[in-house]
Amino acid sequence: MTADADADAARRAWPLWEVFVRSRRGLTHNHVGSLHAPDAQLALRNARDVYTRRQEGVSIWVVPAAQITASSPDEKDPFFAPAADKIYRYPTFYDIPDGVQHL
Amino acid sequence: MNDVATYALRLGDDALIMAQRLSEWSSNAPEIEEDIALTNIALDLLGQARTLLTYAGAPDGRTEDDLAYLRGEREFVNCQLVEQPCGDFAVTITRQLFFATYQLALYERLIDSVDDTLAGVAAKAAKEAAYHRDHATGWTMRLGDGTDESHRRMQAALERMWPHIHELFESDELVRGLSGRGVAVDPPSLRPEWSAYVGGILAEATLARPEDGWAPSGGRRGLHSEHFGYLLAEMQHLNRSHPGASW
Numbered sequence: 001m002t003a004d005a006d007a008d009a010a011r012r013a014w015p016l017w018e019v020f021v022r023s024r025r026g027l028t029h030n031h032v033g034s035l036h037a038p039d040a041q042l043a044l045r046n047a048r049d050v051y052t053r054r055q056e057g058v059s060i061w062v063v064p065a066a067q068i069t070a071s072s073p074d075e076k077d078p079f080f081a082p083a084a085d086k087i088y089r090y091p092t093f094y095d096i097p098d099g100v101q102h103l
Numbered sequence: 104m105n106d107v108a109t110y111a112l113r114l115g116d117d118a119l120i121m122a123q124r125l126s127e128w129s130s131n132a133p134e135i136e137e138d139i140a141l142t143n144i145a146l147d148l149l150g151q152a153r154t155l156l157t158y159a160g161a162p163d164g165r166t167e168d169d170l171a172y173l174r175g176e177r178e179f180v181n182c183q184l185v186e187q188p189c190g191d192f193a194v195t196i197t198r199q200l201f202f203a204t205y206q207l208a209l210y211e212r213l214i215d216s217v218d219d220t221l222a223g224v225a226a227k228a229a230k231e232a233a234y235h236r237d238h239a240t241g242w243t244m245r246l247g248d249g250t251d252e253s254h255r256r257m258q259a260a261l262e263r264m265w266p267h268i269h270e271l272f273e274s275d276e277l278v279r280g281l282s283g284r285g286v287a288v289d290p291p292s293l294r295p296e297w298s299a300y301v302g303g304i305l306a307e308a309t310l311a312r313p314e315d316g317w318a319p320s321g322g323r324r325g326l327h328s329e330h331f332g333y334l335l336a337e338m339q340h341l342n343r344s345h346p347g348a349s350w
Contacts, residue, residue: 035136
């Protein structure tokens with residue numbers, strides 16, 4: 001095995017983590033990117049070093065990427081298309097009655 | 104140079120040389136995430152060094168750059184631990200564990216210094232050192248209590264760096280005088296806390312505490328190991344070749 005192949009193998013051994021950061025004034029944690037780390041504690045520390053170097057956040061979550069179940073592009077139509085013609089789901093569908101103020 | 108300036112220079116040189124050594128990992132760390140972690144730590148230390156060297160040079164009208172780039176080997180007063188070569192990742196982590204634990208204990212006390220500048224540097228640097236220690240601790244645990252190979256390398260790194268810890272806790276007339284006036288922290292007073300913390304981590308990481316023996320010394324008097332000249336050559340050559348060069 002070459003050194004490069006060894007390094008590749010080691011790299012694969014480190015799982016991928018998705019990183020969520022809550023900004024100073026933010027209410028929710030937002031996805032900022034991903035990184036490799038051997039375990040959750042080091043993933044947190046790596047996230048601190050990679051994603052909060054410029055005071056971007058006050059709280060960090062890391063989640064194993066393998067634990068995230070995502071919708072696939074193939075399912076796009078069954079998942080999302082039916083919403084398009086349901087205009088009554090938007091507030092703009094409704095007329096504002098006369099006499100309603102401050103809306 | 105007055106006593107306070109000399110003391111600031113010791114603290115500043117420790118930070119500067121440690122930063123220079125750590126930045127050697129830039130683009131060379133085992134993982135890109137670790138590359139960023141180590142160079143972040145280097146930048147923290149460089150920030151400390153800039154403030155301390157500026158403060159140390161002010162009485163003589165010398166700038167931080169004058170002190171960093173235009174002093175010879177014998178004029179540097181850093182401890183010898185920080186100038187030791189990076190070795191493998193285990194050596195770097197061991198050096199970092201020893202130094203960050205020392206720095207944290209020191210700065211947590213220096214916050215109470217009667218010297219406002221030193222107290223200010225300490226307040227900021229203590230938070231940074233706490234993270235540096237945490238980083239080194241995490242890796243010490245994982246490497247010590249990891250695979251046979253990582254354990255072997257960590258133990259070898261401990262044996263290699265251990266002789267250099269004794270100098271951290273040496274005192275002399277200058278620092279004793281300053282600590283008597285409430286300006287400085289007398290290094291021997293840091294040793295119990297340092298030993299308790301490092302001892303606890305080593306035990307948890309299934310590593311053996313090395314025996315005390317050879318204890319090289321002299322950094323505070325400008326005596327350095329053979330590695331130091333090469334470090335200075337790399338750190339200073341640009342400024343010496345192109346005086347006044349800037350970004």
